[in-house]
Amino acid sequence: MKPGPRGPGWIGAAVVATALISAIATFLILAGVIRVTPTPTIGVTLLAINVFLVLSLVVVIAWEARVFLHARRANAAVARLHTRIVGLFSLIAILPTILLAVVASVTIDRGLSLGFTDRVRDVVLKSVEVADAYQENQCQSLAREIRILNDDLTRARPNFDVNREWFENFLTTRATNLGLPVAQIMRGPTDVVARAKIDILKQTRLPSAAAFEDAAKSNDPICLLPTEGRIFAALLRMPAYDDAVLLVQREVSQLAIDFPGVSRAAAAEYLTYDSLKRSIQVTFASVFVLIALIALLSAVWFGLNFANRFVAPIRRLINAADQVASGNFYAQVPARKADGDLAHLGESFNKMTQELRRQHAGLTAASDLIDRRRRFTEAVLSGVSPGVIGVDAGGLVTIANPGAERMLGLAGEDLIGMPLTQVVPELAPLFPEAEGRQRALQQQIQLTRDGRERTVTVRVTSEQAQGAARGFVVTLDDITDLVSAQRTSAWADVARRIAHEIKNPLTPIQLSAERIRRKYGKVITTDREVFDQCTATIVRQVDEIKRMVDEFSSFARMPKPAIAEHDLTEIAKQNLFMIRVAHPDLDFAFSARGVEGAERVTAAFDIRLLSQVLTNILKNAVEAVAAVPEAELGKGRVELALSVEEAFAVIEVTDNGKGFPAEGRQRLLEPYMTTREGGTGLGLAIVSKVLEEHGGGIELNDNPAGRGGRVRMRVPRVLAADAQADQGLSPSLGERQGNHEKPGDHEKPGEHEEKGTARTGPQIAEMLQ
The missing domain is CATH 1.10.287 (Helix Hairpins)
Structure with a gap:
């Protein structure tokens, strides 16, 4: 069952992002980081915005929770994991948020309570009085000093008219002694009668004309508070100088200038907040609670969203894995980049199913191929004359072809499951020796059945697995007639x-x-x-x-062969198969290229004689491969190729064995030419004679690919006119010898026919005995 639609995920993300931004902005405003005064109006506005955002978060969380609840009710895959992730995220979000809300509320209440005690109230109000008293003290000090300077200047009035320079020096000295950087006698804002030569102040500003008028009307000093800058000034009418006005100025600390205003503003603000303390506490606590709720709900939304997104690809993987388990190797999961590492897991799963599908197809094809090969092998084994017997590791017969049944005189049901050494006691000594060999063991035995003694060539090949024999393949070839x-x-x-x-x-x-x-x-x-x-x-x-x-x-005199047109391809395949069965440790290759690229080659020949020729040449090739030491050989290989060359069908047998000698190569085609102990030297001579009787020939060449030899034989493609006229006059050598006649089969494995000396009379007589 699939969960319901989740809706566009960007809506929830946008709501959560807006809520978090609003919560952060609210906190910064309340903390004073942003230059916005948190007035009650602003507090109510922030409260309303955050309430709206909290409700929006509740809506998006409910939407996300639908997916979670729907999966639980449907008992979907990984529902327990889904529940655990949601619960874990919710728990992690709830505990710190509740703790934060409680601490913030208590902190605000305690902070406001400590700031609005009676002691703090008295300090704030007294600071205004202190600031005013400081300014008053400055004015009194300046008034006292201007009176002293006025008295001194009144006593020096006579010198004013007599010696003006002395008078100004006197004025400068007295102003300096009184600590007055500016001292001037003026009749208006612009008319200066005399001045002290000090000018320490760089930014002196003269009082207004109205101030001069007020001073001219009063007998007491007038103190002027600074409106700009930090300079105090005083004006005093001087009757001795025709009601001129004495101006003095002094620079004070900027704190003394700013402190009164700051104190009064702070006191006013303090009194305002004191009256709104309770409402501020409620507003701030509500805002902090809303901020906590926003953080909480945002964390819950992130938890739900993460859980849904985290669980969804896992659920898809589990569902796809169930399909694969049920046999559907085409199951795939969508790999989205947004899933992160889980997307890589999905890609790996898709690759796995593709590989399973490929391997399943390969196994199916291999099974079909094996089945076809099995049927082909059974058909071939049932048609070949040599006996082929399969034996398991316990020595019991597992398979036997009709040739083996005929040779042993037993039916298949009587042979299967029987110990081979009991059926054929003559084979008992061969198995222990063959078990430890990598190559086939070949020997000749005398087999007596139905009172008739037969000469049989036995090849025992062990099936090796992890260094131990798991079974044997035994081939029996009746060479009595040969x-x-x-x-x-x-x-x-x-x-x-x-x-x-x-x-x-x-x-x-x-x-x-x-x-x-x-x-x-x-x-x-x-x-x-x-x-x-x-x-x-x-x-x-x-x-x-x-x-x-x-x-x-x-x-x-050699009898003339019974030549007729036959399929050379089929005869070659049959002979190659018999050799391949006897030597499974070698690689065999076959190719045929007939007229216009056809895979079928026909020629005119005697079937039995040419089969003997092919068998002899192939066995010689196998024996040449076996003569090479394993360290030098690598993998033994024998190739049989058929082709057409003008009026002849060409048969080429190539091996990577010992090869032919460089000198006296053609003498190998003569009788009794061999250097092998026990060899007769007649194999290649008989092959040469048979091919000559067919109108063809034989060549002994080197392997063009490197080590080894190549035997090239030619057979006419069309039956000659004289051969047609002579058909049926005399039986062929093959007819006199029977189906199992194979020239050269008696030769010792491991060598080609090589250069040697002719047999002596006693040697021939010994062989004929």
């Missing part, structure tokens, strides 16, 4: 040697025996019968040997 075919091929080579080495000398031997019989038959008289019998025996045995050589020669 061994037989290799021995047959070896005998054929023996026959060719006999034909070459024996047949040629037989004719001279036979001719020599016949000539001896003709030439010396008449000469020999003794034991003529024995002589004829011996020469006849020689001729007869030579004929017998020639017949036997002809039979060997006929046996040595």
